[in-house]
Amino acid sequence: MLARDWYYTQRRRLGLDSAVASIYDRHDNSDVRTHAALSMLGVQRGWKVADIGCGNGVLAVEAALMGADVDAIDISPAMLALAKIQASDRKVALRTQPAGLLSFAYKPNSYDLIVSEFALHHLPDFWKAVALARIYAALKPGANFYLRDIVFVSMPDGVDRDVEAWADFSIKNHDFDRDSVVTHMRDEYSTFGWVIERMLTDVGFTLVSADYHAPLHGTYLLRKPKPGEQG
Numbered sequence: 490m491l492a493r494d495w496y497y498t499q500r501r502r503l504g505l506d507s508a509v510a511s512i513y514d515r516h517d518n519s520d521v522r523t524h525a526a527l528s529m530l531g532v533q534r535g536w537k538v539a540d541i542g543c544g545n546g547v548l549a550v551e552a553a554l555m556g557a558d559v560d561a562i563d564i565s566p567a568m569l570a571l572a573k574i575q576a577s578d579r580k581v582a583l584r585t586q587p588a589g590l591l592s593f594a595y596k597p598n599s600y601d602l603i604v605s606e607f608a609l610h611h612l613p614d615f616w617k618a619v620a621l622a623r624i625y626a627a628l629k630p631g632a633n634f635y636l637r638d639i640v641f642v643s644m645p646d647g648v649d650r651d652v653e654a655w656a657d658f659s660i661k662n663h664d665f666d667r668d669s670v671v672t673h674m675r676d677e678y679s680t681f682g683w684v685i686e687r688m689l690t691d692v693g694f695t696l697v698s699a700d701y702h703a704p705l706h707g708t709y710l711l712r713k714p715k716p717g718e719q720g
């Protein structure tokens with residue numbers, strides 16, 4: 490193995506993420522929403538599922554409650570600690586892996602479903618594509634990848650208007666303050682929806698659906714084609 494001293498250091502994000510651990514540890518209807526999403530994705534007892542960038546583990550715990558064998562993966566030990574507490578409160582087993590999109594350990598072609606919500610924007614675009622290729626490799630042929638993230642729906646000349654619209658929406662609806670919006674824009678790597686779509690299809694996924702809703706949110710359903718199927 491090469492030294493790969495040029496590889497991206499995901500842990501540089503840790504300071505920011507640990508700081509928000511408590512913010513994500515709140516009781517809202519996210520368990521209901523994630524249960525509906527997992528039902529739509531057809532999760533079945535015995536499925537091998539990974540949630541990468543799982544945060545406090547709401548979705549991972551819901552998948553485990555549905556009988557899936559779940560890997561809850563996050564770069565932040567603080568987030569995984571919250572996920573473990575939640576799993577023990579709700580009496581389900583969760584396998585946690587303190588690793589990132591660029592480093593999680595996997596057996597090729599082994600997952601029935603991979604989910605990643607609001608984590609990919611932590612990587613610059615080159616590394617997003619590397620992470621998506623790893624997710625593709627980890628999935629079984631015919632299996633789905635469900636991706637949600639903060640993405641720009643606009644073209645570059647609409648950025649000023651769209652960022653302000655997103656700031657207003659997030660402050661009004663999600664208890665964000667202006668500083669969180671500023672930090673996101675200045676220090677994180679949200680990119681355009683059309684860039685994400687191109688990455689996903691170039692990696693080999695079939696884009697089943699791309700939904701853009703609420704300012705700057707993208708939801709993508711992807712399928713890894715079986716051999717012989719068109720990508």
Ligand SMILES: C[S@@+](CC[C@H](N)C(=O)[O-])C[C@H]1O[C@@H](n2cnc3c(N)ncnc32)[C@H](O)[C@@H]1O
Pocket residue numbers: 499502506507513541542543544545562563564565568588589590591605606607608611612
């Ligand atoms: C905004 S939170 C989202 C958490 C959860 N998925 C949700 O939707 O509530 C982003 C999460 O991504 C994690 N994260 C940041 N960089 C990461 C990386 N390179 N690989 C995996 N997870 C990462 C953070 O620790 C944090 O838990």
